[in-house]
Amino acid sequence: MSIDPDTRQFLTDLFDAAVAAADPAEALKDFLPEKPKGRTVVIGAGKGAAQLAAAFEDLWGTPVEGVVVTRYGYAAACRWLKVIEAAHPVPDAAGESATRAVLAALDGLTEDDLVVALITGGGSALLAAPPEGLTLDDEVALNEALLASGAPISAMNAIRKQVSRVKGGRLAQAALPARMVSLIVSDVPGDDPAEVASGPTVPSASGRAEALAAVRTFGIDLPERITAFLGTAPEDAPAPDDPALARNAVHVIASAARSLDAARALSEARGVPAVILSDAVEGEAREVAKVHAAIAREVVLRDRPFARPVVLLSGGETTVTIRQAGGRGGRNTEFLLSLAMVLDGLDGVAALAADTDGIDGSEDNAGAFADGDTVAAMRAAGVDPAEALTGHDAWGAFEAADLLFVPGPTGTNVNDFRAIWVK
Template structure:
C-alpha cells in the first residue's frame, strides 16, 4: 500500500471540517421569516462563522450578536461578533452574556430569535447567579476541566450555576419563537449539552449536579455549593410552556463529519471502518484501546483485514493529577497509543480537534506512528515520563509532528484516525 500518511490524514481532516462548514450547511436550515423582528444570538468557537453564513443566507432584516473565542472572529455586517476567553472565562465573556440577554428582552410573539450554538460556549458565556462572582465561576470551570468528568457531567454542573445556560436564554426570549441551529460537539448529539444548552433545556436537576460534584470530588467555591443546595439553582424543565413552539435543528455533528472522512478515504482506495462517533473516557486509556485493535489487525488481520483505516470521534478527557504539563486530549491519546504500538510496523495515527485547537496550545493535534517512541528516546526524552506528566505537546513538538491548521470556524469534536498498512 503506497500512501503518504500525513497528507492522507490532512485530507481526511479537511474533509471532516468541510462537512461541518457553516457556509455550506446553514442555508439548508433557515427558519421561516417572522412577522416581527429577527434577533440572532449565539456562542461557541465557530459562532462567528455561523453568524457570517447566516446573515449571508438570510433574506430579510436582522440584528444580534454572538460570542466567540479570542482570535476566532469573522467579518460580519449586521451581527456583532464579541470575543472572550476560552477555556477559562473572563470579564469579556460576562459582558457578552449580559448583551445576549439584553438582546432577547422585551420581544413579542411575532419576533424570532435564531440561536447559533456550537462547542465552547460554556466557557464563553459566564453568567453567575446572585451570590456568586465571576471569580467563583472561573474556579468552577478550572475544577471541572481538571476533574476528568465527561462533558455531559461538566455541563450538568455548569447549567445550574448560571443565569443563561440550561435553557435560560430561550426562557428570557419568551414569548418570541426560538430556533436553535446547533453544531454538535457532544457524544450522542444531545443539543441541550452543547455549550450547556443556553436555548435548549434538559431534565437534569441540581441533585444530578450535586451527584457529579460528589462523584468527581470537585472542590468548588463555597458560594457555588450554597447555590447548588438552594432552589434558586433549579433550571427550567423541557415541558416549561415558555419553550412551546421552539425548534432545535442539529446542522452538523461528529457522525456526519466521520462519514464524510470515511468516504474520502474510500475514494483514495483505503478500506475504512468507523469505530464510533461517541467515544468518551480518559484519553490515554482510549489510546491504549485503539492501539490494541491496531496491533491485532497488524499482527493477526482481525477484527479487520489490512490495509484498513479506523476512524473514531467523540470527546475524551484528561484528568490532571498534580501539576500538568503542556498538551491536550488528542496529543495525550496519541502518545499513549504510540507507547502501546512501539515497534509494531505499519501503524500510523492521527488525532485532532476539529475546531483547530487541542487544549491550550496552538495545535489541533499531531501525527504518530510505530517509530514515535523510538525517535523520542533518540532525542533524549522519556515518553512514559512525558505521558505521566501530561506533557504530550512537548513530545510531539520535539519530533516536529504537531498539526496546527489554525481555527477552522466549526467544532464537531475530535477526529481520530489509525491506519494499518
C-alpha cells in the same frame, strides 16, 4: 520527523473531509426558518459561532441584529451582527460582558419576533453569567475544577447548568415571548442538543439533584462557595415541556457522526477501506488510546477484527484528569502520546488525533501525528515519553519530534477526530 509526507497528507485529507462536512454554510442552508412578521435577532456562542453567523447573514440575505460570542482568535467578519471575543476554556470578564450584551439583545421582544440561536461547542465557557450570590471568580474557579476533574462532559454540564443565569435553557426563557430556533453544531457524544454548550437555549431534564449526584459520583473537588450554592440553588431553569417554549424549534445541523461518515467516504474513494469504531467515545484519553492501540495491533498481527489495509475512525470527547500541573497539551495529544507508546516499534501504522475546531488544549495545535517510530523520535530529541505523559506535556513531546498538527481555527467544532491507518 518520523512520518513521511504522503502519510501526513492522507491523514490530513481525512481530517479536512470531516471538517468540511460541518462547514457552516452547508450545514445551515437546509435549516433556515421562515422570516417573521417582526424583528429577526441572532444570538450565538461557541468556537464556531462567528463563522455560523457570517454564513447565516449570507443565506438570510436581509439585515438582522444581534450578538455572538466566540473564542479569542476565532472571529469572522459579519455585516450586521456584532462579534465579541472572549476566553475559553476558562471564562473571563470579556465573556461576562458579552453575555450581558446577548441578554440585552433579547430584551423587549414580542410574539412576532424571531430569535435564531447559533450554538457550537465552547459556548459554555464563553457565556459567563454567574447567578445571584456568585461572581465571575467563582465561575472561573468552577471551570478550572471541572477541567481538572476528568469527569465526562455530561457530568460537567449538569453542574454548569445550575451555576448560571443563561445555561440549561434559561437563555431561551429570556427571549420570551419571541419564538426561538436553535441551530446547533454538536460536539457532545450522542448529540443531545441540551448538552452542547450546557444547553443555553434548550431546556434540560437535569436539575440540582443531578448536579449533586455528578459531584459525588466522580469525586469532583468543587470550590467551597460552589458547593454551598449547589446545596441551595433554585430550580429556576425551564422544563423540557414548558408550554411557554412550545413554539421553539431545535435542530442539530452538524455532528461528529456526519463528519466521520465524510472521512470514511473519502478514505474508501482513495482505495482504503475505513470503519467507524464510534462517534461517541468517552473516557480518560490515555486509557482510550490503549484500546485503540490494541485494536490496531490486532489488525497488524492477525488481520482481525478488520483486514489490512484499513482506517480506524472514531470521534467523541475524551477527558484528562490533571494529576500533575504545569504540562502543555490537550486530550488529543495526550491520547496520541499514549497510543504511540503502545505502538512503539510496530511497522505499518500511522495515526492522527485532533480537535475539529483546530485547537487542542492551550497551544496552537489541533493535535499531532504518530506512528511506530514516534517514541524513538522523541527519545532522540531528548524527551522521555513516559515522563511527558505523566506530566501532561504531550505538546512538548510532539513538538520536539516535529509531529504537531497545526491547521489553525477551522470555524466549526464537532469535537475529537481520530484516524489510525493500518497499511
